[in-house]
Structure formats: structure tokens, C-alpha cells
Amino acid sequence: MNERQISIEPVSGKKGRARFVDLGRDFAAKVPNSVPQLRSEQLELVNPDKNPFFGHARAQLFIAHRAGRPVGRISAHIDELALQMPPEQGFGPGTGMFGYFDAEDEDVAKELLRTAQDWLAKEGMTKAVGPISMSIWEEPGLLVRGQDHAPVIMMGHHPAQYAGWIENAGFTRAKTLYTYDLDVSHDFPPLIQRIVKSGERNSKITVRQVRKDDWDEEVDKILGILNDAWSDNWGFVPLTPEEIDHTGVKLRPIIHEELNMIAEIDGRPVAFMLTFPDVNNVLARTKGKLFPFGWFHMLRWLRNPTGSDMRVPLMGVLREFQNSRLASQLAFMMIDSIRQNASQRFNSQRAEIGWILDDNQGMVAIADAINSSINREYAIYHKPLSAG
Structure with missing residues (x-):
């Protein structure tokens, strides 16, 4: 097998969700100024039986592997309530989302984003928006400025290179969110x-x-x-x-x-x-x-x-x-x-x-x-x- 070949595995169930969460924790631990979150809370967010978001949404989690080693993750999800919103407000009919995006390098990022887009397209979606992990009320957006200091409660923290990888995959910025000190x-x-x-x-x-x-x-x-x-x-x-x-x-x-x-x-x-x-x-x-x-x-x-x-x-x-x-x-x-x-x-x-x-x-x-x-x-x- 080509050691550089990337395979994408859909995961589900308790063990799959645990692997998905733990992989994200491993990535977060390598990001300067990141703060470890409670694993139990992170598991609950991706559990359809625990998070009421899934009462109006469905999702697929994916893990990327290279040479048998996990090297990235992503979610693809569809919020039925978001589909009912006016398109001029960002969502609306045909809008799917991706989130929980982590990748070891740009090749992995490209494959993960392609996989999420393919899943959404097969589900009938015509547009992908993200990263939104996983509800707009949880952790929306990718941190593109402010990596030099630790995040506060309920705010995401991402390495600077992710923005370029997402943009190189054909995504353009839809909206900017600010926090004020x-x-x-x-x-x-x-x-x-x-x-x-x-x-x-x-x-x-x-x-x-x-x-x-x-x-x-x-x-x-x-x-x-x-x-x-x-x-x-x-x-x-x-x-x-x-x-x-x-x-x-x-x-x-x-x-x-x-x-x-x-x-x-x-x-x-x-x-x-x-x-x-x-x-x-x-x-x-x-x-x-x-x-x-x-x-x-x-x-x-x-x-x-x-x-x-x-x-x-x-x-x-x-x-x-x-x-x-x-x-x-x-x-x-x-x-x-x-x-x-x-x-x-x-x-x-x-x-x-x-x-x-x-x-x-x-x-x-x-x-x-x-x-x-x-x-x-x-x-x-x-x-x-x-x-x-």
C-alpha cells in the first residue's frame, strides 16, 4: 500500500464517536495556547442521544487515515431548520455544513473536504458552509486571527494554516465573526x-x-x-x-x-x-x-x-x-x-x-x-x- 495514500472512514456508534473526539483532542493538544476541554462534554455534542440538535439534524463523521494512522477528521451535517431559513441569511434550501475539521497536512485536508462535500451533495445539498461545529450555537467559524492567546469558554481555537487549506479547496469567505477584548x-x-x-x-x-x-x-x-x-x-x-x-x-x-x-x-x-x-x-x-x-x-x-x-x-x-x-x-x-x-x-x-x-x-x-x-x-x- 502506498504510504502516502489517504483513506477516509465514516464512523458512527459509541466507539466511532469516541475515536473521532479523541483524535480532535490529539490535534488540539498540538496547537499553541489551546486549552483542553472536558472529554465528556465533547462526546455529548456528537451523540444523537444526548444533543437535542440532532432532533432536527443529521450528520456523518469521518476520520482520515494514512498508512493505518489517523491523520484528520471532519463532520458533514444537515440542519433541517437551517434549510427553512431565508437564503439571504446564509443558509436556506440546499445548504449543508461541515465542521470538526482537523488535518495533518493539506493533502489530508483536501480529501476530507472533498468527502464532506460528496456526502452533502449525495444528500441533495447544493452548497456547503463551514466550519460550524456542529450547531451555529456551538462553535461556528475558523479562528483566523488570535492564535497568540488562549481561547475563552465555548470558543474554538485552530492553527493558522487551516484557513489556507480551506481556501485552496475552493471555499470563499461568507462571513466574519469578531470577539472584542x-x-x-x-x-x-x-x-x-x-x-x-x-x-x-x-x-x-x-x-x-x-x-x-x-x-x-x-x-x-x-x-x-x-x-x-x-x-x-x-x-x-x-x-x-x-x-x-x-x-x-x-x-x-x-x-x-x-x-x-x-x-x-x-x-x-x-x-x-x-x-x-x-x-x-x-x-x-x-x-x-x-x-x-x-x-x-x-x-x-x-x-x-x-x-x-x-x-x-x-x-x-x-x-x-x-x-x-x-x-x-x-x-x-x-x-x-x-x-x-x-x-x-x-x-x-x-x-x-x-x-x-x-x-x-x-x-x-x-x-x-x-x-x-x-x-x-x-x-x-x-x-x-x-x-x-
């Missing part, structure tokens, strides 16, 4: 402080902390706003009730009330902002393992993540208020409350906001106004497919 130890500029004070004087506006005692109801409110607020965004796919319930359970352990806000107008929830302490801080120390001593470090950190960086992964304002002065005022009020609590209660120095679509003018303007700066850039690519 923010120093939370200092007050916001005077203009922002005046906007916040004005909002605080408005008797109709209330910005309050989430209530963990009513967590299920709070999750319904937050994700209900999210489904409305993001519905016109590129790449939007609505969260299903099952995904909302699953997300609520997953998020509860890392939720601190002081860091998560809901804005109300006359008692009606109209906006929210979520902030998570960066669990990657502790995962880096425990090397992504809970045993034998990782549980102790994790539980202690969950109770009091003092000194942790923060990430603002999600915020939203109901569409009826978007593109108004009120929307930005609510955003500044929530950000300021969270900034003060992160700094004073948890002794945090920095936060990361994102991801933010490059053409989301409202959020980009807010990020600029509070003196944050782009520190990471992710690319999502697309390519037309030949008929299968």
Missing part, C-alpha cells in the same frame, strides 16, 4: 456613563439580575428574547424548546446572578445579557480532566471564580426596539452593571464580548463606544456543490 477594571467613557445615568432615571426601565431560584422561567424569557432578537441575523437558526431546556441545564452551574441581566420596560422583559466566568482558566490547570483532583478544583471555582476573565457570549434586544436609542441605552446599562460586578465582586480584569457579526453595526458601535478592541477573528466559508 474589554478592560473591565476601569469606568466607561463619560458619554456612556451619562447614557447609563439617564436610563436609571427612567422609571419605566428596570435592569435586574437573573434569578436562579426561578431559573427555568428565566431561561424561557432569555432564550425567547434571543429567538426574536437574532431572527434577522446572518446564520440564525431558532432554538427549539428541547434545546432551550438542555441549554438551561448546561448553563446553570456557571451562572452567577450578578453577571447576568434582564432589562424590562414597564415590567416586560425586552433585553438580556449573559456573562460567563471563563472556565478555561481551571481547565488549563487540570488539563481538561475531572479525575482524580479536577472535580475539587472545578467545584471550588464554580462557587467563586475570583480573578477569572469573563465572556459575554449572548445579548439581545427585542426587534421592535432595535435600531433605536433605547436599545443602545439598555445595552450600556446592562454592560455597566455587569462590568462593575465583575470587577468589584470577582476581581476580574478583562472580559471578551462575542462573537459579533462583522456587519452588525449596532453591536460593533457599542463595542467601539466602550473602548473594547478586536482580539479574535473567525471566518465561515461557503462553496457551491456539484450534483451528487
